[in-house]
Amino acid sequence: ALRIAVLVSGTGSLLQALLDAEADHTLNATVVVVGADNDAAQGLGRAEQAGVPTFVHPFVKGGDRAAWDAEFTRQVAAHDVDLVVLAGFMKLVGPAFLGRFGGRTINTHPALLPSFPGMHGPRDALAHGVKITGTTVFEVDAGVDTGRILAQEAVPVLPDDSVESLHERIKVAERALLVRTVNELAHQGDS
């Protein structure tokens, strides 16, 4: 099975979907390490609960980006991973990371790219008044949410939606889409 590293910054519900699928034997992959850029990331506790090794490598504001990038890359590489999944990881990975893991790093986004890239996909979709938004799984490149699109799913915007209610509906679709996409990539790797 594919060895995957999952990188988190926040709640970690996408990570949980992967861990749950692994526990159910519906994931053709093993989460071998979970990394975070801050020690408050709740995803760390989820990983520990599942017995998955973790590391935290914070970026200090105003610090050396290249050094952060190099060390983060080293920590992931130490686990001999085939695929890296950004799961609510709120930092841009750097050139060292992409040099090592480019072409095998995927991210998810809570909008139908190329619409509403960036940090506020649900808020921006709501502000724009679209009636359909969704979620995208894509390959990470050096841009912000610009990489090759691997999978998408549409999600309706409902009349009374708040940013939170819309984001939560998107995240339900996003979790399933991520699990499905990881399985497809694992399957391609088998052939």
Ligand code: GAR
């Ligand atoms: C997800 O909706 C993910 O797409 C989004 O943050 C949420 C993380 O949820 N990421 C981005 O917007 C990245 N720019 P989680 O922490 O519960 O997995």
